Amino acid sequence: MTVAVEESPVKKSYKWVGTRPVRHDGLEKVNGKARFAADMTKPRMIHGHVLRSPLAHAKILSVDTTEAESMPGVKAVVTAADFPPPSKNEGFPHRSSNLIAREKVRYEGQVVAAVAATTRRQAKAAAAKIAVKYEELPHVLTVDEAMADGAPLLHENLITKGLDTTPKQASNIAKRDYFEQGDLEAGFAEADVVYEHEFTTKVVHQGYIEPHACVADTSKDGRSEIWCSSQGHFMVRSATAEMLGWETSQLKVIPAEIGGGFGGKTTIYLEPLAVKLSQKANRPVKIVMRREDVFKATGPTPGTKIRVKIGARKDGTLTAGKAWLAYESGAFPGSWGMLGGWCVFAPYDIPNVQIESFEVVVNKPVNIAYRAPSAPMAAFATETVIDQIAREIKMDPIELRLLNAVEEGDYNHSSMVGTFQRIGLKETLEAIRDHPNYKIPLGPNQGRGVATGFWFNIAQSSSATVNLTENGRAVVVTGSPDIGGSRVSMALMAAEELGIDVKFIQPVVGDTEAVGFTDVTEGSRTTFATGMAVVRACRELVTQLRERAAIMWDCSVEDVEWVDGKAHHSGNKESPLSLAEITAKAKKTGGPLNATGSLEAKGQGPAFSTQICDLEVDPETGKATILRYTTAQDAGTAIHPSYVEGQMQGGVAQGIGWALNEEYIHDKKGVMQNPGFLDYRIPVASDLPMIETVIVEVPNPKHPYGVRGVGEVGIVPPIPAIANAIHDATGLRLRDLPMSPVRVLEGLNQQNGVG
């Protein structure tokens, strides 16, 4: 279902935008022809294996590779000594330190060395012969442990940033962020209802199906070609060059198809190792992670502890909000607590606010983005307390949200953006309020929960090149890996601009030497920003097409208009010329037609999603079964509605897994106990109902087609929507994730005075 709230800023209707053609890469994806990084083979290729730390925290006393180097088939071994020391201003903080351990290992699974050998088995056997002497250190796994007085330190020189007074002692608290607005005390004093609760969430993984993989082929001239799966091959190029101490011109990165990323492939893990092994061995080297490696050594999303206090008057007006948020960041500092602080009260116009957030290092893998990073945990706390207030004052939870929802012109000090531009939060709330699923009667043990979510989205740099062929077709080359249907979205916008059938447009993801610099596919930015680059290139091409028509007609270019894919003479003195008729004469009018578009995009629109979950709790087992799930999201304009719906459904599916099942489980030594999909349970099709979607279209005035980002915000509301539904079904308020059958049953037993 699509709800168009306003006309688009550009045209009243489109011929191609908003249609649902089969994606250009669809057939290859379903018949197995699409080439992922692990499918790549090269002549003389050998295989790499990575040696990882078995300990959560230890000093490295020595690394002896002598025996490993003499093992059968071994062609190269690398350790930290093969890489330059980390630079202070590397593009992604601490990425070099995370690439390969130096003086210390700070989590189980951190890289210590790597081996390349003729076969994978030989490489693995040789890695086992690398002698590493460790001095084990005490570790910390949670924010409570890490923030405690006298806690073991991960970094002896980590001084907390953002405190009023710079501390003299190191700690595990990397950063504190603080916002305040209004008079908090007065705000709570005028409230009739005040609730304050503490929430915890566990570390969860993005769970992409394709493990990280790459092939590197380093030549004797000092250049290397890399085939890999990532969300941004230009990022792979710059980060790999930085970690090797190379020039970016020495590296060419060719993007393979990507089997899921969700933020987890916005950094690198293997590529510098493969390049260095290839250089030493003078052979192409392939490294493919096992699922265990993916869990133990690639970035999950942080575990958190969050306290939220909200006050409201009896009429539903929110008067004050206070939040204290502590986010794990894994073994090196990140910015997750700050992001959580930006999002925790963003949907609401609350006059008196105080937000304090912390970034805490722990002995776990370094956290990396996961769909709207940090927002779902913050929303779990806020949206649960909002639900509690709605029940207390006997107000419909959507009406309560509508009463306090931010809209254009509202100033929200804590949300980071300050004053909101045109946004669609209220429209998503109204879409859910008016949806038939909000009125379906519920049966015994069934409950309904509502929640809303915010994410700010990102713009950044994108490039596109559009080449017209001699027979009037177009090849659209961009630098954005396609992780959610972006190829067809680019083709649709190009079809709209050029006025030709979308099936005559071939969208291509170009390598780092085939197209201009493009930032990572992250932050729901590709259809927005890379789409703008494509539109720019197409508009330049239309100018060229008009000039060529003018040459063919021997008239002024001002006399040529471009309408529906054809050049028209303004005086109707000539018959219209189609794009194909003009490109067919290109050699006689000046040569091939092509154009580029590049920009540092600005003006992305914040995204909002409101969702309702109906579920049933089995009182004997504690298992919550999702009966119905409905999500309404402001897409701005849906370029290809099927892929917008896919993003909305994907976010909800992952949020359901996060809410009900997923968690990293560690033993007392800090060793992960469930690094596989049998024990780390993500939702499968049989766990989920059809997730019903309502695309709300409040066009973003800063995009030529009104696009906002759609890839992330869908994961923000599911956790509180499910928690609120469980409460509706059982009366239980669960504030710790996951809400697994065991936890629900514990709660029910306590409620019933059992056990």
Place this chain on the structure above:
Amino acid sequence: MVNVFLGSNLQRFTHGVEEVEVNASSVKSLIAELDRRYPGIADALDPKFALAINGEVIANPGYEKISDGSEVRFLAPMQGG
């Protein structure tokens, strides 16, 4: 004048003051004026800092013009999934 909001990591330069008014017409002149008034603040900015100008987020600011009466917020580097 431009209203500038500084995050807690920058408030140590302003003795805890979060909102300051600065006479500037561009991002470049804004940072120069802030650094003149609060020495060291320019160097303390994250090399990849972002800005929100009147609610519009700019991931890589540098030379943007800022109109009188604008609201400018300094942000840490942006990340998404």
